[in-house]
Amino acid sequence: MKVNLGAKNCLYPMPTTIVGALVNGKPNYIPIAHVGIMDLGSVSLGMGKVHYTNAGIKENGSFSVNIPSVKMVKTTDYCGLVSGKTTDKSAIFKTFYGKLKTAPMIEECKINMECELIKTVDFPSHDIFVGKIVETYCDQEVLTDGVVNFDKVQPILFVMNDRSYWTLGERFAKAWEVGK
Ligand SMILES: Cc1cc2nc3c(=O)[nH]c(=O)nc-3n(C[C@H](O)[C@H](O)[C@H](O)COP(=O)(O)O)c2cc1C
Known part of the structure; x- marks a missing residue:
């Protein structure tokens, strides 16, 4: 029997990312789980307008998407409990910069994507x-053999x-193979 849940978004689980941006000249870090793959070379972030980080992304036209590991759960969650409006989050992680120079990235995260803002959709x-x-x-x-191993x-x-x-x-089947 089906139960009506109302208009409930069930597109979970999602990876927890930490988005980095320069806000008022300082790195700020915000956990964002509402992320998407637009095409293989681009990503989307759904970020509430109330957040401190948004202005920095708009001002610099750049941001980073960092993937924290399970071991980083406490610092990741903490970044989602406090806002850069009242708490300086710039020293929670070791920051590094790449090509764009304006997208702070987290050394402790094993994967970092440096992004240039190409579009803002105003919801x-x-x-x-x-x-x-x-x-x-x-x-x-x-x-593992040059490929990111999420395990x-x-x-x-x-x-x-x-x-x-x-x-x-666990990985349990190969895509584009198991269905052959
Ligand atoms: C695990 C987790 C995921 C979150 N995902 C989102 C999200 O996808 N979009 C969003 O607007 N806020 C999300 N938040 C809330 C912000 O991270 C949180 O309000 C944060 O403190 C805002 O920081 P800022 O004001 O310094 O920008 C999430 C929080 C947590 C803990």
Whole structure:
């Protein structure tokens, strides 16, 4: 039997990312789980307009998307509990910069995507930022034969419905092969 849940978004789990941006000249970090792949070279972020980070993305035209590991869950969650409006989050992580020089990235995250803002879609309560990935940085240790192995990354999966973090399960089949 089906139960009506109302218009409930169930597109979870999503990877928990930490988006980095320069705001008023300082790095600010915000957990964002409402991320999307627009095409293979670009990403989208659904960011409430109330957040401090949005102005920095608009001003610099850049941001970073960092993938924290399960071990970083406390610092990741903390960044989502406090706002850059009242708390300086610039020293929580070790920051590095890449090609764009204006997209702060997190050294402790094993994967970092440096993005140039190419489009902002103005939703009533949210800014939808679309960024082109200009470079991706990755810790050597998470590669297996030159490919990112997410078993080694141990991303933090987020589910809004139960407001919880989950871990990645096991690989169980090969895509574009198992159905042949
Ligand atoms: C796991 C997690 C995921 C989140 N995902 C989003 C999101 O996708 N979009 C959003 O607008 N806020 C999201 N938030 C809320 C912001 O991260 C939070 O309000 C943050 O403190 C805002 O920081 P800022 O004001 O310094 O920009 C999330 C929070 C957590 C803990």
